[in-house]
Amino acid sequence: MATSFEIHTFFYLKSSTATYSLYPKLPSRFSCQSNAPATFAPPLHATNSELEFCKQERTAIRLGLPSKGRMAEETLTLLKNCQLVVRQVNPRQYVADIPQLSNLEVWFQRPKDIVRKLQSGDLDLGIVGLDTLSEYGQGNEDLSVVHNDLEYGGCRLSIAIPMYGIFENINSLEDLASMPQWTNERPLRIATGFTYLGPKFMKENGLKHVSFSTADGALEAAPAMGIADAILDLVSSGTTLRENYLKEIKGGVVLESQAVLIGSKKSLTQRPGVLDVTHEILERLEAHLRAAGQYTVTANMKGNSAEEVAEKILTQESLSGLQGPTISPVYCKHSGKVKVNFYAIAICVPRKALYTSVKQLRSIGGSGVLVSPLTYIFEEETPRWRSLLKRLGM
Numbered sequence: 149m150a151t152s153f154e155i156h157t158f159f160y161l162k163s164s165t166a167t168y169s170l171y172p173k174l175p176s177r178f179s180c181q182s183n184a185p186a187t188f189a190p191p192l193h194a195t196n197s198e199l200e201f202c203k204q205e206r207t208a209i210r211l212g213l214p215s216k217g218r219m220a221e222e223t224l225t226l227l228k229n230c231q232l233v234v235r236q237v238n239p240r241q242y243v244a245d246i247p248q249l250s251n252l253e254v255w256f257q258r259p260k261d262i263v264r265k266l267q268s269g270d271l272d273l274g275i276v277g278l279d280t281l282s283e284y285g286q287g288n289e290d291l292s293v294v295h296n297d298l299e300y301g302g303c304r305l306s307i308a309i310p311m312y313g314i315f316e317n318i319n320s321l322e323d324l325a326s327m328p329q330w331t332n333e334r335p336l337r338i339a340t341g342f343t344y345l346g347p348k349f350m351k352e353n354g355l356k357h358v359s360f361s362t363a364d365g366a367l368e369a370a371p372a373m374g375i376a377d378a379i380l381d382l383v384s385s386g387t388t389l390r391e392n393y394l395k396e397i398k399g400g401v402v403l404e405s406q407a408v409l410i411g412s413k414k415s416l417t418q419r420p421g422v423l424d425v426t427h428e429i430l431e432r433l434e435a436h437l438r439a440a441g442q443y444t445v446t447a448n449m450k451g452n453s454a455e456e457v458a459e460k461i462l463t464q465e466s467l468s469g470l471q472g473p474t475i476s477p478v479y480c481k482h483s484g485k486v487k488v489n490f491y492a493i494a495i496c497v498p499r500k501a502l503y504t505s506v507k508q509l510r511s512i513g514g515s516g517v518l519v520s521p522l523t524y525i526f527e528e529e530t531p532r533w534r535s536l537l538k539r540l541g542m
C-alpha cells in the first residue's frame with residue numbers, strides 16, 4: 149500500500165496559544181467523502197497520482213464516542229479511569245486520540261450516527277446505549293456487542309400512558325390492548341423516537357390497532373397536548389413521567405439499556421489491528437469495572453505459621469477476599485537471629501463490607517490496617533473476549 153500521503157497520521161500544529169490540531173493531514177486539494185468511508189473524494193481535474201490516492205484504504209482504527217448528550221461525559225470518564233485518556237485538543241473538533249492506543253482515532257459523533265457509521269464502515273468500534281444500537285442497528289449481524297454492561301447510561305425503553313381519564317384503571321399492556329377504544333379507524337396513537345423497536349414490540353405482543361408518530365424530544369408532552377394517547381420513551385428515575393402525569397405499565401418495558409462497547413465484525417476480522425486494540429480496550433474496561441468499589445486491605449498479624457494466621461482469617465466471613473487471603477512472613481532480627489513472629493496479610497474487600505472487615509480483622513488480632521482503592525483486577529482471560537472470538541468464528 150502506498151504511503152506517500154500523510155492522511156493517516158495526525159499532524160500536530162503548535163499555535164500561539166500552545167494548542168495542537170489533531171485533524172488528519174489531508175493534501176490541500178482533497179475533501180473527505182462522507183458516504184465512502186475508506187476513501188477520499190478527488191479534487192476537480194485530479195492528477196493520476198491523486199486518483200490513485202483516492203483508492204487508498206484508511207489504516208487508522210476508528211472509535212466513535214458520543215459527542216454530546218447524557219453519555220458523552222461519562223464515556224470519557226470511564227475511559228480515563230481505564231487509563232485511556234481521550235486527548236481532545238479543542239471541544240469544537242470532532243477528532244481526538246488516545247495516546248495509550250497507537251493508530252487509533254477517536255471520532256465524536258451523535259450516538260445514532262455511531263451505529264450508522266459502524267454499519268457503513270466509517271467506524272470500527274463505538275460506545276453507545278444498547279437502546280441506540282437496537283433501534284438503529286435493527287438486528288444487523290455485522291454489529292457485535294464487545295462489552296454489554298459498562299455500568300452507566302442505565303435506563304429502560306418503556307411505554308407510558310396518562311394517569312388520568314380513560315387510562316386511570318389501566319395498569320398493564322394486557323389492559324391497554326383490551327381497551328375497546330382502539331380500532332382500525334381510531335388506533336392507539338403512540339409518540340416515540342423509536343420507530344423500529346416500537347412497532348416490532350407491538351407486533352410481537354399482538355397489539356393490532358396501533359399507530360406511531362415521531363418527535364425528537366419532550367415526548368412526555370404529547371398526551372396532554374392531545375397528539376398521542378401514549379408514549380414510548382427512555383425512563384430512568386421516572387421523574388419526567390411523574391411530572392407529566394404519566395405512568396409505566398406492567399409488561400410495557402421494551403428494552404433495558406445501558407452503555408455498551410460495540411464493534412463491526414467486518415472491521416474486527418478484516419481490518420489490521422482492530423482485534424488487538426479491541427482486546428486491550430476490553431481488558432482494561434473489565435479490569436477497571438471489576439475493581440471499582442473494591443479495596444485492598446493489608447494488616448499485620450501475630451502467629452506461629454502462615455497456616456495458623458490463615459485459619460484465623462478464614463473464620464471471618466468478610467475476610468475471604470477474591471480467592472483467599474495473601475499471607476507473607478514479616479522477617480525481624482532479634483538478638484542477631486532472623487525470626488518470623490508476624491505475618492502481613494492482604495485481602496480484597498468490597499466497599500460495602502469495608503468497615504465490617506476492618507472490625508473483624510482487629511477482633512482477631514490484626515494491627516496496622518491499611519486500606520487502598522483498587523485500580524484494576526485482571527483475570528486470566530475474560531469470558532467476554534472468548535465469547536467475542538466465538539461470534540467472530542475465531
Ligand SMILES: Nc1ncnc2c1ncn2[C@@H]1O[C@H](COP(=O)(O)OP(=O)(O)OP(=O)(O)O)[C@@H](O)[C@H]1O
Nearest residue numbers: 217218219258259277279280301302303382383384
Ligand atoms: N433518562 C436517562 N437516564 C439514563 N440514560 C439515558 C436516559 N436517557 C437517555 N439515556 C441514554 O443516553 C443515550 C443518549 O441520550 P440523549 O438523550 O443524550 O441523546 P439523544 O437525544 O438520544 O441523541 P440525539 O440528540 O442524537 O437524538 C440514550 O441512547 C440512552 O442510552
Ligand SMILES: O=P(O)(O)OC[C@H]1O[C@H](OP(=O)(O)OP(=O)(O)O)[C@H](O)[C@@H]1O
Nearest residue numbers: 365366381382383384385386387388389
Ligand atoms: O426518568 P427520568 O430520569 O426522568 O429520565 C427520562 C428522560 O430522560 C430522557 O430525556 P433527556 O433528559 O435525555 O432529554 P431528551 O428528551 O432531549 O433526550 C428521556 O427522553 C426522558 O425524557
